[in-house]
Amino acid sequence: MRVALVHDWLTGMRGGEKVLLSLARLFPDAPIYTLLHVRGSLAPELEARDIRTSFAQGLPAVATRYRWYLPLFPRAIESFDFSGYDLVLSSSHCVAKGAIPGPKTLHVSYCFTPMRYVWDRYDDYFGPAHMAAPLRWAIKPMAARLRAWDARTASRVHRFVADSAYVADRIRRYYGREADVIHAPVDTDFYTPGSQPPGVYDLVVSALAPYKRVDLVLEAYRGTGRSVKIVGTGPEAGRLRSQAPAEVELLGYVDDAGLRELYRGCRAVIMPGVEDFGIVPLEAMACGRPAIVHGEGGGLETVVDGVTGIVFREPTAASLRAAVDSLGSARFDTLALRERANAFSRKVFEERLKLFLDKALAQPRSSS
Numbered sequence: 001m002r003v004a005l006v007h008d009w010l011t012g013m014r015g016g017e018k019v020l021l022s023l024a025r026l027f028p029d030a031p032i033y034t035l036l037h038v039r040g041s042l043a044p045e046l047e048a049r050d051i052r053t054s055f056a057q058g059l060p061a062v063a064t065r066y067r068w069y070l071p072l073f074p075r076a077i078e079s080f081d082f083s084g085y086d087l088v089l090s091s092s093h094c095v096a097k098g099a100i101p102g103p104k105t106l107h108v109s110y111c112f113t114p115m116r117y118v119w120d121r122y123d124d125y126f127g128p129a130h131m132a133a134p135l136r137w138a139i140k141p142m143a144a145r146l147r148a149w150d151a152r153t154a155s156r157v158h159r160f161v162a163d164s165a166y167v168a169d170r171i172r173r174y175y176g177r178e179a180d181v182i183h184a185p186v187d188t189d190f191y192t193p194g195s196q197p198p199g200v201y202d203l204v205v206s207a208l209a210p211y212k213r214v215d216l217v218l219e220a221y222r223g224t225g226r227s228v229k230i231v232g233t234g235p236e237a238g239r240l241r242s243q244a245p246a247e248v249e250l251l252g253y254v255d256d257a258g259l260r261e262l263y264r265g266c267r268a269v270i271m272p273g274v275e276d277f278g279i280v281p282l283e284a285m286a287c288g289r290p291a292i293v294h295g296e297g298g299g300l301e302t303v304v305d306g307v308t309g310i311v312f313r314e315p316t317a318a319s320l321r322a323a324v325d326s327l328g329s330a331r332f333d334t335l336a337l338r339e340r341a342n343a344f345s346r347k348v349f350e351e352r353l354k355l356f357l358d359k360a361l362a363q364p365r366s367s368s
Helices: 015-026 062-078 122-126 133-156 165-175 214-221 237-243 256-265 280-286 317-326 334-342 346-362
Strands: 003-007 032-034 051-053 087-092 106-111 159-162 179-181 201-205 227-231 248-252 269-271 291-294 309-312
Touching: 003 015, 015 087, 015 346, 062 133, 087 346, 106 346, 133 165, 159 165, 159 346, 165 179, 201 214, 201 256, 201 280, 214 227, 214 237, 214 248, 214 317, 227 256, 237 248, 256 280, 269 280, 280 291, 280 334, 291 317, 309 317
Parallel strands: 003 032, 003 087, 032 051, 087 106, 106 159, 159 179, 201 227, 201 269, 227 248, 269 291, 291 309
Antiparallel strands: none
């Protein structure tokens, strides 16, 4: 069976690329098609694969400014020819699900989210707080065209798989399609408890993008005297660094081994945004540490309030601070945290996805 993997872009090892790593292990001979690839930004196992890029690879400054080329990405993903494949397996949060399958090709899309930039997170990227009026007005018709393209091309997918029930609901709302839920995996073989007791700092691991709501962390910790470390890079890095109080330390990029030590040494991880799923709380649990998450989105599918973490209900700094305050009296069992993470292990994910794909390949194809 000839299989092609399709991924939006390859610029670092975030949650989506960790899922792609599992897909690549399931199909070791499959080439990976992507809009662009920043060489050296991936795990060696992925870097060694046959990676095929679109014309977007040659655009000026695309490695750092790729988001500015968003209007070109539909045409770029449509430029690939998949007619010789039996199965196209796309992992998509942007345009990968718009890949055009051949007439005899089954297209299964593992969807992290419908394109958040132009649907319910539009204001987080292009709203008045993030963009001046002239540019905002120019972007509005572009976003409308992308929404229309995103909805229309959902018919190119024969079967959707969502990484959470929260995302499955968004697929139903925006695409009018049903999706099976197979939660994204956590590498419980790598992320393991250490021998040290809980640390004196809290931890945020996040892309520094507007919808991640890292601002809430800055305000929640301001003036408390509590230490919080923030791992991650992104377009908001400069602004957040300039506004960070003394309690906040922005660490930038940290490799996997360093991140594991930070998980092991923290009191808890904080996930302040509305996440499609959120792999960070599970990585922390695998290391024996609880998570504080907002009470909306995929985090509610992994964090059990009072057992594996704390849920704060309002999207405010005051609500987050109250949850952080409650950590002082909370008690979490390392074995229970580890057991929760194991339920989302890479092995569980790969077994479930393989069973799903076997059944999908054996059934008649339908995109409606």
